[in-house]
Amino acid sequence: MARGSKGRKGAGAKAAKTGSAAGKGPAGRGAQTRMVHGGVLRSQFRETAEAIFLTSGYVYDSAEEAEAAFANTRPRFVYSRFSNPTVQMFETRMAQLEGAEAARATASGMAAVFASLMCQLKAGDRVVSSDALFGSCQYILAEILPRFGIETELVDGRDLAAWRRALARPTAAVFLETPSNPGLRIVDLAAVCALARKAGASIVVDNVFATPLLQRPLAFGADVVVYSATKHIDGQGRTLGGVVLGTGKFVADKLQPFLRHTGPALSPMNAWLLLKGLETLELRLERQCRMAKTVAEFLAAHPKVETALYPGLKSHPQHRLAMKQMKSGGSLVSLTLKGGKAAAFRFLNALELVLISNNLGDAKSLVTHPATTTHQRLTPEARAQQGITDGMVRLSLGLEDLADIEADLARALKAV
Numbered sequence: 001m002a003r004g005s006k007g008r009k010g011a012g013a014k015a016a017k018t019g020s021a022a023g024k025g026p027a028g029r030g031a032q033t034r035m036v037h038g039g040v041l042r043s044q045f046r047e048t049a050e051a052i053f054l055t056s057g058y059v060y061d062s063a064e065e066a067e068a069a070f071a072n073t074r075p076r077f078v079y080s081r082f083s084n085p086t087v088q089m090f091e092t093r094m095a096q097l098e099g100a101e102a103a104r105a106t107a108s109g110m111a112a113v114f115a116s117l118m119c120q121l122k123a124g125d126r127v128v129s130s131d132a133l134f135g136s137c138q139y140i141l142a143e144i145l146p147r148f149g150i151e152t153e154l155v156d157g158r159d160l161a162a163w164r165r166a167l168a169r170p171t172a173a174v175f176l177e178t179p180s181n182p183g184l185r186i187v188d189l190a191a192v193c194a195l196a197r198k199a200g201a202s203i204v205v206d207n208v209f210a211t212p213l214l215q216r217p218l219a220f221g222a223d224v225v226v227y228s229a230t231k232h233i234d235g236q237g238r239t240l241g242g243v244v245l246g247t248g249k250f251v252a253d254k255l256q257p258f259l260r261h262t263g264p265a266l267s268p269m270n271a272w273l274l275l276k277g278l279e280t281l282e283l284r285l286e287r288q289c290r291m292a293k294t295v296a297e298f299l300a301a302h303p304k305v306e307t308a309l310y311p312g313l314k315s316h317p318q319h320r321l322a323m324k325q326m327k328s329g330g331s332l333v334s335l336t337l338k339g340g341k342a343a344a345f346r347f348l349n350a351l352e353l354v355l356i357s358n359n360l361g362d363a364k365s366l367v368t369h370p371a372t373t374t375h376q377r378l379t380p381e382a383r384a385q386q387g388i389t390d391g392m393v394r395l396s397l398g399l400e401d402l403a404d405i406e407a408d409l410a411r412a413l414k415a416v
């Protein structure tokens, strides 16, 4: 027990005993069962729903107990910047779902990405990353890390020869996102992990678009997986959150000290919302993926659409690779309209049910124009390199009736 409390019964006893270290989860039960029961720390009141421990600190029965807690000879909750029962329930449940030894939660997905890299890098290190990344991840790699003497090289994530060239030199870390936001480009996880391992690199995968249910980077050789829990895990537009998963050793030696002393802690209230999100993740995602596939087929056949990208469609240039490493194509579709930015804006403005918002994975279907929002900061050349055209629109499918969404899309396309 790394940081737990004592005297718990049932699922809580197991969680408390193993801390965030979860392996296959409670008695090897199924993923859905783990998402409902995993990590529960039930209090003396035997509440059904997870308790929200809105407390910054904890009290000690004696000065000796406080001394032992700080020396970590008697592990217990000490201060909510580094551990909190509600946050720990979320971390344990995520670790069980991912099949990771340990997890730590953060206040946002970007805090998770930043911590996953900064906790293990130092001046003089070299990082190789795929170039098609979420805008803020790209900023960390291209702008922040070099300021601290860390060399970063961005490669086309689809190009194994480019990875091989970049990883011919010793490398401390590899960072990648697959499918990428918003171009839905796929990185060959098994092949890149093998190359990275030979270069001595620790492999960090941003798995937001796939979610823990559709793709398991650890099974392909990744060392660390990061999520913006803001997306499908909450999935109801209520809170920001992030999580980093890896081995117990990585978390204890690298991640936990970094988080403890820099403080991007997840609020217990938000951890509770994310616990509730996990309970329904599978139901929501299955419905969203079904809607995304049908909508992608509809869009691909539409005369005003130049291309409709969806990893689950045969027309996606990396469809076979996507299906080799993902259970389904996911809940996002990227389409390119004939007529560039003007056509894209007319389309967005004509939608009534699908809302213009840069969030994704939500219960509400959302649409965004990446070139002028999430990827506005990039030069036109960098956008072109990532396949982000002025006519590209990213669609995140929600939980509405399929017929209503299709009707809204068809009507908006007519207005283009």
Ligand SMILES: *Cc1c(COP(=O)(O)O)cnc(C)c1O
Pocket (backbone or CB within 6 Å): 108, 109, 110, 111, 113, 134, 136, 137, 177, 181, 206, 208, 209, 227, 228, 229, 230, 231, 240, 241, 242
């Ligand atoms: C949204 C997102 C992030 C950042 O997460 P926040 O919770 O918004 O900080 C990182 N990576 C990807 C792929 C994302 O979509």
